[in-house]
Amino acid sequence: MxxxxxxxxxxxxxxxxxxxxxxxxxxxxxxxxxxxxxxxxxxxxxQTPQAISEPSRQVRVLLSVDFDAVSGWLGTGQHPRNCLADYSSGFFAGHVGVSRLIRLFKRLDVADKMTWFIPGHSMETFPVETQLIHDSGAEVALHGYCHEDCTRLSTQQEKDIFEKCIKLAQSLTGKKPVGYRAPLYRYLPNVENSHGYVPSQSIERMWQDRFAWLWNHGPDGEGPADFVFPLILHPDTSGMAHIIGTIESMILWMKGHGTQVEFVTYETVARSYLSQKRHA
The missing domain is CATH 3.30.160 (Double Stranded RNA Binding Domain)
Incomplete structure (x- = not known):
C-alpha cells in the first residue's frame, strides 16, 4: 500500500x-x-459540465376582481327567470365576498398589486366595501354602471354612463380611474355547459395548465419569454368558503415560481405598454 x-x-x-x-x-x-x-x-x-440554466422570463400576473354584485343581474344577466336567489348572490358578494377576498389578498401580499373593476351600481350600493377596496391599495377601475350590454346602448348613453361612473369613482377614491372593462359576460341560453357543476379544483387546474404552457412556450409558442397572465375573479363566487381556498392555492402556486413572477395592476401594464409603443 x-x-x-x-x-x-x-x-x-x-x-x-x-x-x-x-x-x-x-x-x-x-x-x-x-x-x-x-x-x-x-x-x-x-473543464466541468455546466448545468443548463433556467430560461429567464418576466411574468406579470394581472389579478383582478369584477365587483358585479347586484348589477350583474340588472344588466347582461337580466332574464325572465330572474329570482330573489339571483339577487341574493349579489348581496353576498358585497356583504361577505369582498371582505373575505381583501383579507386573503392582504395575507398573500397582493392586495395593492391588483385591480378591482367596479360597476357604478356597486359603488352606490356598497360604498363602505368600495372604500375598503380603495384603502387596500388596489387600483379601482370602471365596469359600466349596471353591467349593461354596450351593444344595446346609443353613443350618448355610453357617454352618460362613463361620465356618471367616473364621478362616482372620483368621489369615493379621490382619483380619476384609468382602467375600464366592458361588461361583456352575457347570458347565452342556447350554449351547452356543465349545468352549473364544475369543481373548483378543475378551474384551478385549468388556470395552472394555461400558466404552465405560457411559462414553457411563451405567448408565441416558440420558447420561454415574457408574458402577461390575467386572472379574473368575482366575489359572489370567489368569496364563497369552498372556493376561496382555491384562489389562495393558485396565487401561492404562481408566487412559488420566484422573482420572475410579479403581481401588478392593470394601470401598470397599460402604461408600460404605451411607453414601449412610444419608444418602438
Missing amino acids: SNLRNLLVIEVGGVPVRVAPNGDSPEAIASFKGLIRRLKTTSLVS
Whole structure:
C-alpha cells in the first residue's frame, strides 16, 4: 500500500480527490507529481459540465376582481327567470365576498398589486366595501354602471354612463380611474355547459395548465419569454368558503415560481405598454 504521506489532493470537477503514486520510490513520486501538474492544466480536468440554466422570463400576473354584485343581474344577466336567489348572490358578494377576498389578498401580499373593476351600481350600493377596496391599495377601475350590454346602448348613453361612473369613482377614491372593462359576460341560453357543476379544483387546474404552457412556450409558442397572465375573479363566487381556498392555492402556486413572477395592476401594464409603443 502506498505511504499515506505521499497522498496528494487534486480537484476533479470541483470535488477534492485523494490520490497516491504507484510505488514509494523517489522516481515514482516525482513522475506522479509531474503527471498531476499536467492533469491540472488539461481541459479534461479543468473543464466541468455546466448545468443548463433556467430560461429567464418576466411574468406579470394581472389579478383582478369584477365587483358585479347586484348589477350583474340588472344588466347582461337580466332574464325572465330572474329570482330573489339571483339577487341574493349579489348581496353576498358585497356583504361577505369582498371582505373575505381583501383579507386573503392582504395575507398573500397582493392586495395593492391588483385591480378591482367596479360597476357604478356597486359603488352606490356598497360604498363602505368600495372604500375598503380603495384603502387596500388596489387600483379601482370602471365596469359600466349596471353591467349593461354596450351593444344595446346609443353613443350618448355610453357617454352618460362613463361620465356618471367616473364621478362616482372620483368621489369615493379621490382619483380619476384609468382602467375600464366592458361588461361583456352575457347570458347565452342556447350554449351547452356543465349545468352549473364544475369543481373548483378543475378551474384551478385549468388556470395552472394555461400558466404552465405560457411559462414553457411563451405567448408565441416558440420558447420561454415574457408574458402577461390575467386572472379574473368575482366575489359572489370567489368569496364563497369552498372556493376561496382555491384562489389562495393558485396565487401561492404562481408566487412559488420566484422573482420572475410579479403581481401588478392593470394601470401598470397599460402604461408600460404605451411607453414601449412610444419608444418602438
